Amino acid sequence: MVRIVDPRGRGRRTLLTLTATVALVAAAVAPAQAHSSHGHPTPPPTRVASGLDNPRQLIVNGHGDLYVAEAGRGGSTLCITGPEGDDICLGSTGAVTRVTRKGTQSRVVTGLPSLAAPDGSAAIGPSDVEWLGGRQLAVLIGLGADPAARDAMPAEGSRLATLQLAKVGSTHTRTIADLGAYEAKANPIHDPDSNPSSLIRVGDKFVITDAGGNDLVRTGRHGLSTVAVFDDQMADAPPFLGLPPGTQIPAQAVPTAVVRGPDGAYYVSQLTGFPFQPGLANIYRVVPGHAPTVWASGLTNVTSLAFDSRGSLYAVQLAKDGLLNAPPDAPPVGSLVKVSRSGAHTVVADNLVAPYGMAISGHQAYVSTCSVCPGGGEVWRITL
Template identity: 35%
Template sequence: MQPFQQSIPSGRRQRILVLALGACATAGLIAPGEAAAAAPAYRVRTLATGLENPRGLTIAPNGNLVLSEAGRGGTSDCILAGSGNTLCYGTTGALGLFDRSTNVYSRALANLPSMAVQSSPLFPEGTGLQDLAFNGSGQLFGVFGFGADPTLIPGAGSTLFGQTVAIDLAAGSLTPLADIAGFEAALNPDGKDLNSNPFALVVRGGDTYVTDAGGNSLVKADGANQVSLVNVFEEELVTTPPLPFPLPPKFPAQAVPTGMTIGPDGALYITQLSGFPFAPGSADVFRYDFINPVTTLAGGFSNLIDIAAGPDDSLYLLQYSDDFWGPPSGSILKLGLDGSVRRIFDDLVSPTGLAVGQDGTIYVANDGDGVNGELLALTPVPTPGPLPLLGVGVAFAQARRLRRRS
């Protein structure tokens, strides 16, 4: 299954966005519990624009941001993708760096393999360098997506598609490591159509875990780059949403695993897009403790595309859209390990990448299905708490004294 099957027009957005803090009367009447449960406000800054199919987003050990751009493809070596669209090859992919000390975004690596739809001026459905992750020693790794029958890779312009790579920024080089797409081609673990689209990776010790959104699987590549199966995400019967064409009331949807992160408890958490017909509320968050089978932590989400662990021991979820078939309506949700969920930010447009800094700043690759992508920073805005009752009493007493004097 290919996660990006439809290009959604972006439109204009306000650049300074503040979430409502919830209904309240006066500050002195807000109960402490209600103040704690209110959604935070965020100040939104645009750090970079003109990103070409931005995908994975991570934070370097020095605090700078590292972003993958899948690129706009090119005009040679065209293939038929799993979405039914034709993607063509070019060397327009990139790895971008945002330096927080200078506030400058630059492409540290360019001319990387890329495929995208060429019949649209937005060059949507880009596939290339898909995700990035650092290991505990500060070594950067990446994974290239594909989104089609992996046996087509030899004619797709680059053998890097479907593989994990080690990235040396100083030397400007990539070293191929594990062949994730080759594993799908050889074993096809879910037994469905041959399709490989490595989507996200997490490095844990000497092992690299990769979600294959096309193969509906979670795989592990060991230190010798040998790939093994961890889990197959089975398709589920979903309620068919309103569509412009007829389908049965219930339809089998492929799972389509997407983003991953190591949670505050040390377990691996995985998001689910949920495939065609993209029924709202059909996406889950899965948990894997590296010992027992994968379990479901929470459900009822729509089109989850990424996940990040925050400094507050919560998981932050990125929804590509609340309704895949409706207007773009990306959002960020906060998920507790107890299963509690809060929506904390709306008004995103087809977002594709998420990271959370130690100071609580949320970074988002927004408008990610095309070449007008942007990198946003959402900084929490401190909100005043309720006026202490003691302070109110002192104020009234002072007012009475002033009246007496006058």
């Protein structure tokens, strides 16, 4: 169930808030393969990981090992009022799980900060991971609040809204970049808010989406800098607001994922803030030094992107019918689609329960599902 508080100003802070009990049951539902781009019989989706805590973005390295960022299940160190008005509690339950090419699953980085509801659902914590070679990983950690909120938190809270250098088998990390501090200083749009959600490595730098800050930022020798800012859109007001028919209200952009295209440009996906209107989400093309341009449109609540080896772009839709249209007390059902610039997007896999992250290796896509479930998250392998 989606809960909204002060929708015009706070829709960007938390990507989703759902009821975990139903989501845990729904995690047992297998995705439905809908399409293969190769025109031959397609094997059904295969579960390759399970038992994950609120899994988000993921990556496959050159050795065929899969790394999954787990936002954790919160804790009991400190409880505060979250962005949707409910209590969220801090803990050190965030992690990174590795699934080797032989299928062995284990948590290889633990002790990362996590904020979640008291039942462990809808956590904010590790949101993405990048393999740097050997045992080195870069782990991006979200926040979903004004960075000043960290000042009242114990030590583990200081790593929220940061990019951390981690090592497989260790709980020790080192801060590479403080996205929260940069947002508090630069704040290119709206009130200060930081929720880093996705990263890519480009040479010796990182490019990062901040879903709270509504911007794309880049690390560099002299610190962070803003690559692009994503402006609000106008969306149809939902009937329950009681506004006259046809009224439109601002919806914040909420950029969720960044990938680099075959042309060298950055492509950025969009969840869209409240009211999460179906069909309003875009894929933006970003060339540094230029304003973002809409490359594809007509999508809904997109959380992840990936190009395949042929240059085709795929997207994960968290809620294919829109977050506000999910059945009461049930998680949204999403899909994996092949993106077309004409808007005629092709469904590759359907019936995905609260999907979130995606990585592509060869002709296989790996998608994290039940992304708001403590202990119920999974990763599925889907043939493209």
